[in-house]
Amino acid sequence: MKALVYQGPGQKDWIEKERPVIAKPTDVIVRMTKTTICGTDLHILKGDVPAVTPGRTLGHEGVGVVAEVGSAVRNFKEGDAVLISCVTSCGSCPNCKRQLYAHCSDGGWILGHKIDGTQAEYVRIPHADNSLYPIPAGADEEALVMLSDIMPTGLEIGVQAGHVKPGDTIAIIGAGPVGMSVLLTSQFYSPGRIVMIDMDPARLELAVQFGATDTIQVGAEDPVARIMELTENLGVDVAIEAVGVPATFDICQKIVSAGGNIANVGVHGKPVELHIEELWIKNINIAMGLVCTNTTPMLLKTLQSGKVDPGKLVTHRFKLDEIMDAYEVFGNAAREKAMKVILAKIV
Ligand code: NAD
Ligand code: ZN
Numbered sequence: 001m002k003a004l005v006y007q008g009p010g011q012k013d014w015i016e017k018e019r020p021v022i023a024k025p026t027d028v029i030v031r032m033t034k035t036t037i038c039g040t041d042l043h044i045l046k047g048d049v050p051a052v053t054p055g056r057t058l059g060h061e062g063v064g065v066v067a068e069v070g071s072a073v074r075n076f077k078e079g080d081a082v083l084i085s086c087v088t089s090c091g092s093c094p095n096c097k098r099q100l101y102a103h104c105s106d107g108g109w110i111l112g113h114k115i116d117g118t119q120a121e122y123v124r125i126p127h128a129d130n131s132l133y134p135i136p137a138g139a140d141e142e143a144l145v146m147l148s149d150i151m152p153t154g155l156e157i158g159v160q161a162g163h164v165k166p167g168d169t170i171a172i173i174g175a176g177p178v179g180m181s182v183l184l185t186s187q188f189y190s191p192g193r194i195v196m197i198d199m200d201p202a203r204l205e206l207a208v209q210f211g212a213t214d215t216i217q218v219g220a221e222d223p224v225a226r227i228m229e230l231t232e233n234l235g236v237d238v239a240i241e242a243v244g245v246p247a248t249f250d251i252c253q254k255i256v257s258a259g260g261n262i263a264n265v266g267v268h269g270k271p272v273e274l275h276i277e278e279l280w281i282k283n284i285n286i287a288m289g290l291v292c293t294n295t296t297p298m299l300l301k302t303l304q305s306g307k308v309d310p311g312k313l314v315t316h317r318f319k320l321d322e323i324m325d326a327y328e329v330f331g332n333a334a335r336e337k338a339m340k341v342i343l344a345k346i347v
Contacts, residue, residue, distance in 0.1 A: 001014060001017060001018075001019045001054060001122050002014060002015070002017070002120065002121055002320070002321060002346075003015065003017040003057040003116070003119065003120035003121070003326075004055065004057060004058050004059065004112075004119035004120065004134075004323050004324075005017065005054075005055060005056065005057055005058070005096070006044060006053075006054060006055070006056045006057075006058055006167060006292060006323075007046065008032050008046030008047075008054045009045070009046060010045065010046070010047070010329065011045075012045060012058070012320065014323055014324055015245060016025055017057065017120070018256050019121070019122050019320065020021075020122055020124035021068075021124070022068055022069075022070045022124070022207070023124065023126075024071035024072075024126060025071045025073070025126060026070055026072045026073060026090075026126060026127050026129065027070040027125065027126055028066055028068065028069050028070065028073055028076055028082075028124075028125045028126055028128035028132060029066070029067045029068035029069075029122055029123070030062075030064035030065065030066060030067060030082060030084065030122065030123050030132075031064050031065050031066075031067040031072060031121065031122055031126075031345075031347060032062050032063075032064040032118055032120060032123060032126055032144065032219035032320070033036065033062075033063050033065060033081075033119060033239055033343075033344070033345050034060045034062055034063050034141050034145050034342055034343065034344050035059050035061060035062035035070070035118045035119055035145070035303060035320070036059075036062070036145050036340055036341055036342055036343060036347070037059070037119070037326060037327060037341050037343070038059075038060065038061055038150070038177075039176060039177065039178070039339050040060070040062065041058050041059065041119075041172065042330070042331060044058060044113075045058075045327075049113070050126070051113060051114060052112075052113055052114075054128075055093050055132055056113075056115035056116060056117070056141035057112065057117050057118075057119060057120045057123075058109040058112045058115035058117050058119045058253060059111070059112045059118035059119030059120070059123075060086040060109065060112040060113070060117050060148065060149060061084070061085065061086060061118060061149050061150075062123070062145055062148060063081065063082065063083050063135060063144050063145055063148075064078040064081075064082060064084065064118075064123070065079060065080065065081055065142050066079060066081070066082055066132075067079055067122060069128075070128070071190070072198050073128050073129055073149060074129055075128070075129045075132075075134075076128055076129070076132060076134075076269070077101060078136060081129060081130065081134040082125075082132040082133065082135060082266070083132065083134075083135055083144050083145075083148065083296070083300070084111070084118060084123070084125060084131070084132060084148055084150035084204055085101075085131050085148060085293040085296060086109060086111060086148050086186040086293060087104070087107065087108060087109055087131070087291065087292060088099045088100050088107040088108070088110055088111060088126050088127050088130075088131035088293065088325040089101035089102075089104035089105045089107045089108070089127055089130050089131060089145075090102070090104050090105070090127045091104075091127065091129070091130035092125045093105040093106065095169075096130070097115045097127060097203040099292060099294040100292055101292045101293060101294060102289075102290040102291060102292045102293075102321075103276055103290075104127075104265040105291075106126070106127070107115050107120060107127055107131070108290075108292065110126070111123070111125075117292055119320075119323060119343070121320065121345075121346070124209035125134070133147075133195070133296060133297070133300060135174035136300065136304055137304065138302075139300075139304065140309075140311050142311045142342055143303055143309055143310050143311030145179070145339060145340075145342065146236075146305070146310035146311070146313055146340065147300065147303065147310070148293075149291060149293075150177045150178050150180075150181040150186060150313075150340075151165025151184070151299050151308075151310050152182045152291050152292075152293045152294075152295045152296055152299060152321040153178055153181060153291040154178055154179075154180075154183075154184065154185045154186075154242075154265070155181070155182075155188075155264060155295045155299065156187070156289075156291055156292060156293075156294065157180035157263060157264075157265045157287075157288070157289050157290075157291055158172070158178075158181075158186070158240045158242065158263050158265045158316070159182060159185050159186045159188070159189060159240075159308045160239040160295070161261075161263045161287035161288070162239075162240050162261045162263030162287065163238065163261050163288065164186050164189045164237075164238050164262075164263070165189060165190055165191075165237070166189060166192075167190070167191065167192040168185060168189075168191040168192060168193075168236075168237035168238055169191065169192060169193040169195070169230075169231055169236045169237050169238075170191045170193070170194055170195070170236055170237060170238040170239075170240065171194075171195040171196075171227060171236040171238070171239050172186070172196050172197065172212075172240045172242060172265065172341065173196070173197045173198070173223075173240065173241050173242060173243055173248045173251055173252065173254075174197075174198060174200035174241070174242035174243035174244075174248065174265075175196050175197075175203035175204060175206070175207050175241065176243075176333075176339075177201070177313055177339055177340050178238075178242045178265055179196070179198070179207075179242035180197055180206070180207065180263045180313055180339065181263075181310065182240050182242055183196060183207060183209060183210050183211060183212060183216045183315075184211070184266065184308050184310060185299075185308070186248075187308075188302065188308075191228050191237075191238075193213050193214065193229075193230075194211060194212050194213050194214070195213070195215070195216060195227065195236065195242055196208075196212040196214070196215050196216075197215070197216045197218060197223050197231065197251070198215075198217070198218065199217060199218040200334050201217055202334075202337050203217045203339075204212070204216075204217060206339070209341025210312070212338050213255070214230060223251050223255070224251060224255055227255040228255075231257070232338055234257045234258075235255050235256050235257030235258075235260060236255050236256060236257060236260065237257055237260050238256075238260060238261045238262075238263065239251070239252035239253075239255050239256045239261070239262050239263075240252075240262075240263045240265060241262070241263070241264045241265060241266050242265045242266055243266045244267045244268050244269070245268070245270075245295075246268070246270060246271075246272045246273065248266065249262075249264060249266075249268070249272045250272075250273065251263070253274075253278065253279060255274050256279075256280075256282065258282045258283055258287075259282070259283045259284075260282070260284060261271070261284070261285045261286075261287065262285070262286045262299065263283060263286075263287050263288070264271060264286065264287070264288035265288075274286075313339050313340040314340045314341075314342050315335070315337065315338050315339045315340060315341070316330075316333070316338050316340075316341045316342070317341075317342045317344065318341065318342070318343050318344070319343070319344055319345075320343045320344065320345060320346050321346050322343075323343055326341050326343055329341060
């Protein structure tokens with residue numbers, strides 16, 4: 001089979017590789033129908049994630065069809081259409097019992113990280129009963145792929161950890177796929193005002209189409225002064241960081257109101273200054289974490305009910321064997337006006 005393989009910092013190849021086989025009775029082999037590229041894959045390619053070693057197949061998002069089933073798998077059979085969670089989990093260890101699937105003692109975020117991932121014709125999924133979801137008949141596959149990682153990330157780490165409530169004024173910093181997922185899922189909780197902050201005017205325009213009530217363009221406007229103007233100097237109830245750089249976390253610390261919440265979604269490669277001397281007196285809560293995908297069943301229901309359509313995040317489509325071109329587009333997202341890039345099965 002063919003797979004997109006990490007070959008060391010800055011290097012990747014679309015090469016012929018052994019098709020994965022069942023290694024444990026709880027495994028399933030999935031034939032990929034659709035996958036995508038995540039911002040995290042770009043971090044890996046830069047060499048920012050040293051746990052990923054050369055030879056690793058990348059990718060942790062996708063849908064497919066079950067091709068082979070281990071003897072202990074109960075919930076799936078050959079031919080079933082499935083959604084793959086970016087987090088695989090045993091479902092029975094102490095962390096899994098608390099729904100901390102990202103911290104499963106025999107799983108977590110391992111696809112395209114510690115074991116081979118989804119940017120291939122086939123992938124092995126450990127603990128399949130707890131790591132795959134049956135695809136409802138007639139569901140839009142492109143929308144479903146957004147439920148592997150970015151939509152649960154936005155909902156769990158941004159919206160729920162930030163305790164977004166009806167009527168709240170919230171600010172989301174970063175209008176990438178993850179920030180857009182925060183924007184879409186925040187609307188389940190009816191905030192009164194949603195301010196999207198980014199430096200890319202095209203992404204801000206898209207955010208308005210997806211429900212942002214106000215936008216602030218970093219570079220052209222001072223985000224802190226503008227938030228204070230919009231909120232009569234109160235600040236926002238919830239400030240959500242979806243970039244992963246010190247400057248944007250700093251903005252969150254400055255714009256959060258007394259009694260407010262900061263939710264940090266971005267992955268930070270560098271230490272970030274925490275201004276406890278200013279935050280303590282404002283009664284601020286700060287939350288952060290790794291997506292656990294425990295909201296995937298709920299997101300599947302909202303998708304089915306038509307309440308949300310994450311498929312609208314897709315801007316580009318390629319065949320799986322055009323993945324090198326797809327990386328070129330996704331790696332130059334601003335220039336290419338790219339949000340999510342879908343890779344479909346080679347027929
Ligand atoms: P992205 O790079 O596509 O988007 C980031 C956005 O931030 C871009 O639109 C960019 O223009 C904007 N931006 C950059 N610097 C800025 C600044 N100084 N001020 C304002 N805007 C700025 O990334 P993404 O794929 O949307 O992911 C966002 C973050 O979420 C990443 O750090 C990613 O690693 C992280 N992430 C976290 C989890 C988790 O489990 N917590 C899961 C998935 C992704
Ligand atoms: Zn576990």
